[in-house]
Amino acid sequence: MKAEYINPFLLSTVSAFETMLHCPLTRGTPYIKNGHQPSHEVSGVIGLSGKAQGTVVVGLGREAALSVAEAMLQERQPEINADVTDAVGELTNIIAGRAKSDLEHLNLSVSLPSVITGRNHCIQFPSRVTPICIPFDSPWGPVTVEVGLVETPAVA
Amino acid sequence: MKAEYINPFLLSTVSAFETMLHCPLTRGTPYIKNGHQPSHEVSGVIGLSGKAQGTVVVGLGREAALSVAEAMLQERQPEINADVTDAVGELTNIIAGRAKSDLEHLNLSVSLPSVITGRNHCIQFPSRVTPICIPFDSPWGPVTVEVGLVETPAVA
Numbered sequence: 034m035k036a037e038y039i040n041p042f043l044l045s046t047v048s049a050f051e052t053m054l055h056c057p058l059t060r061g062t063p064y065i066k067n068g069h070q071p072s073h074e075v076s077g078v079i080g081l082s083g084k085a086q087g088t089v090v091v092g093l094g095r096e097a098a099l100s101v102a103e104a105m106l107q108e109r110q111p112e113i114n115a116d117v118t119d120a121v122g123e124l125t126n127i128i129a130g131r132a133k134s135d136l137e138h139l140n141l142s143v144s145l146p147s148v149i150t151g152r153n154h155c156i157q158f159p160s161r162v163t164p165i166c167i168p169f170d171s172p173w174g175p176v177t178v179e180v181g182l183v184e185t186p187a188v189a
Numbered sequence: 190m191k192a193e194y195i196n197p198f199l200l201s202t203v204s205a206f207e208t209m210l211h212c213p214l215t216r217g218t219p220y221i222k223n224g225h226q227p228s229h230e231v232s233g234v235i236g237l238s239g240k241a242q243g244t245v246v247v248g249l250g251r252e253a254a255l256s257v258a259e260a261m262l263q264e265r266q267p268e269i270n271a272d273v274t275d276a277v278g279e280l281t282n283i284i285a286g287r288a289k290s291d292l293e294h295l296n297l298s299v300s301l302p303s304v305i306t307g308r309n310h311c312i313q314f315p316s317r318v319t320p321i322c323i324p325f326d327s328p329w330g331p332v333t334v335e336v337g338l339v340e341t342p343a344v345a
């Protein structure tokens with residue numbers, strides 16, 4: 034995966050958290066994800082297609098997911114319910130949507146978001162893809178954004 | 190979600206299992222998925238975008254996932270490893286790819302597949318979407334295909 038494809042996702046994540054959720058993020062060093070590392074408890078997943086195919090995964094711990102929902106809905110939910118998964122799905126949609134506008138030449142469109150919950154779930158990308166994981170620290174705990182994107186072979 | 194959108198996924202699933210994997214499927218009655226029902230242990234997820242946005246989830250138990258990989262790779266894997274998740278991702282890609290060609294007017298393209306593993310994980314669609322779940326029985330155990338698809342509002 035091209036390194037230049039990472040920056041739009043990094044910037045859109047920081048922007049979504051800071052502008053929309055009023056939550057400052059401290060960025061860690063992006064790394065190549067390999068192997069079966071368990072994800073955080075709540076993962077927002079969205080697909081990208083166009084001149085590239087990809088997947089974006091926004092990973093949040095339980096507290097971060099509840100806080101994202103609280104910031105978006107102005108109300109604290111008692112548990113990980115449909116309001117929380119909708120909020121995480123919408124956050125994932127916003128992060129992917131802003132990044133795609135910075136990658137205009139790839140003409141990307143986004144799928145519906147889905148939100149995975151459950152301790153110790155793992156999300157695997159196809160092994161031909163090299164996903165990059167961007168770790169962030171926040172007052173709500175760690176946040177990760179994983180991006181795997183491959184250019185679609187040109188149709189002759 | 191329109192009922193006519195379900196049939197292409199039903200047919201493509203039966204075709205992929207019977208033609209490619211030589212595994213007969215018995216179809217159950219499709220139903221509307223609601224609430225947090227845990228998924229099977231292995232879920233292939235792929236996004237769709239175009240004149241509609243959607244997500245397809247192919248759910249398999251552990252034995253079915255190992256058998257899908259064995260049928261595709263001609264070799265039994267000892268556990269749910271990257272070869273197995275790649276096989277489930279490719280199966281998900283084939284099921285979505287065949288269905289999209291039957292839904293030509295929606296001009297759909299598919300994202301990269303991702304594969305979720307882990308007992309008791311749940312996959313939530315946005316609550317504004319009504320996903321349909323198609324259950325199948327197979328000699329390898331139950332298989333489910335969930336589809337959520339909403340038409341994209343026309344841009345004026």
